[in-house]
Amino acid sequence: MMRTPGGRLAVLSRKPAGQLAISGGRTIDCGSFLADATAWAERLPDRPYAINLCVDRYLFLVGFIAVVLRGQCNLLLPGRQPGTIHEALRSFPDAWLLHDGAVELPDAIALGISHGSASAAHVGAIPDVPGAQTAAIVFTSGSTGAPQPMRKSWHTLVEGARVNAGYVSGDAAGGGGLVATVPPWHMYGLEWSVLFPLVADWTIYCDEAFFPADIRVALGKLPGPRVLVSTPLHLRAIVKSRLRFPRVDTVLCATAPLDSGLARDVEQLLSTHVLEIYGCSEAGSLAYRWPVRDAAWRFFREIDAEMSGGRVRVCAAHLAETVQLADTLEFQTDGRFSLRGRDGDMVKIGGRRASLSELNNRLLALEGVDDGIVFYPPSFGLEDSGRLSALVVSVSRSAEDIRQELATVVDNVFMPRPIRLVDGLPRSDAGKLRREDLLKLLHVERGRA
Amino acid sequence: MNHEEHRLAALIVDVLNLEDIRPEDIEPTEPLFDGGLNLDSIDALEIAVAVAQSYGVHLRAEDEETKSVFATLRSLSEYIERQVSLRQAS
Known part of the structure; x- marks a missing residue:
């Protein structure tokens, strides 16, 4: 230069x-x-x-x-x-x-x-x-x-x-x-x-x-x-x-x-x-x-x-x-x-990087969302275009409603697809969520949908 | 939804793994991208590849037309049909 x-x-x-x-x-x-x-x-x-x-x-x-x-x-x-x-x-x-x-x-x-x-x-x-x-x-x-x-x-x-x-x-x-x-x-x-x-x-x-x-x-x-x-x-x-x-x-x-x-x-x-x-x-x-x-x-x-x-x-x-x-x-x-x-918290989709904990904070910050988690779908990592999934507990809001509000602050590529409403998350006594339990729940809810 | 639109909708649902959605759920005149299915540019690329493989039609963003072509299931389906018949005529 x-x-x-x-x-x-x-x-x-x-x-x-x-x-x-x-x-x-x-x-x-x-x-x-x-x-x-x-x-x-x-x-x-x-x-x-x-x-x-x-x-x-x-x-x-x-x-x-x-x-x-x-x-x-x-x-x-x-x-x-x-x-x-x-x-x-x-x-x-x-x-x-x-x-x-x-x-x-x-x-x-x-x-x-x-x-x-x-x-x-x-x-x-x-x-x-x-x-x-x-x-x-x-x-x-x-x-x-x-x-x-x-x-x-x-x-x-x-x-x-x-x-x-x-x-x-x-x-x-x-x-x-x-x-x-x-x-x-x-x-x-x-x-x-x-x-x-x-x-x-x-x-x-x-x-x-x-x-x-x-x-x-x-x-x-x-x-x-x-x-x-x-x-x-x-x-x-x-x-x-x-x-x-x-x-x-x-x-x-x-x-x-x-x-x-x-x-x-x-x-x-x-x-x-x-x-x-x-x-x-x-x-x-x-x-x-x-x-x-x-x-x-x-x-x-x-x-x-x-x-x-x-x-x-x-x-x-x-x-x-x-x-x-x-x-x-x-x-x-x-x-x-x-x-x-x-670093396990980072996800990369379509060349963009985001933090899972940030995405989770965004989800939990929505009014009417009582609990929820954004996580990797089972196929994640095989294809660059793999998408995230979300399980959400809410009595007052629909999945579509949540999706629309989340989309105003989250880049499209990181939008969970699907977002599923569940009665509760399978948290352990310490409040932790195990990946196998989440996948099981996602699978059950898929069958029900 | 006509037969060609249904075929294209099935292709889109399949290639994008839209497991919540059945092909017949896609409203032919609703926006595919802003609102509607809320698809993004990665999805557009996936759709373009699938359309090239299934119909031999190559979409281009540079064409002023393409933005309107990608607007709805109906516009995309009509565009593909036009391109296919043009090719057959030539």
């Missing part, structure tokens, strides 16, 4: 003439992007925190940088539910809403941004901002349950992106094209589809790339080499689609364990190699493996890992502090490692 005096870092550190994005079918070069971002930056409300709710990837990127240029901070929420937005506004009362018209907004100060509507200012030099500025706050479910805000300095974001870029660009320093199937507001998507093209000469495809047929079109529109940033869920859909795809140089996969058989199928279909990325919201991407060749993971060279009291802690030049990992790692003598399970 180009360092400027006073610890300032440029918002773009790549060749300014290059193509940054494809959006609305048009190619957008770095200069037009900077003109968009600086023009919007001048129009932002004068407040410290912007809840960035943009869904369009290009507008998210423009908004993100406009907020940073203005000296403000992007709040990146885990979901887009009205209750989630309300909670963020309660925790950050001086926040405002940055959006692109795709999300239902509560009553708060808001600014909608759109394509090509800011006055196109000519930008001379590439602007820079203090590296120490908090550019984004992302939220993760901490082990205590409540979402924990994690502050990311501009320095951490850009230096981290540069580390990441080194693992895919390699000899392709001339750049290429990126397609991401993951949203830009979670850490994995933020790093690889928003920050990566700011530090390397790559073009990010910003139109739809969700369904296999969209992904195929996206890949076809990009210059090579091509990188696909994706998840096991999307890769499985790609393989099952039986479509033909352009050649992809590297597929990155994260958010859930990737089966090596699926990795092999993807490598064949896309004439590619699939790298699986390991990381966490607290520290970003940390390690990689090539699942068809080697089941073991390697930390990026820039990451230092150490064991401490049975837990692994990582540090790096771009991280503000040491991060303790929630996973149990088993090291080999050469430093490679295997993942040995996660």
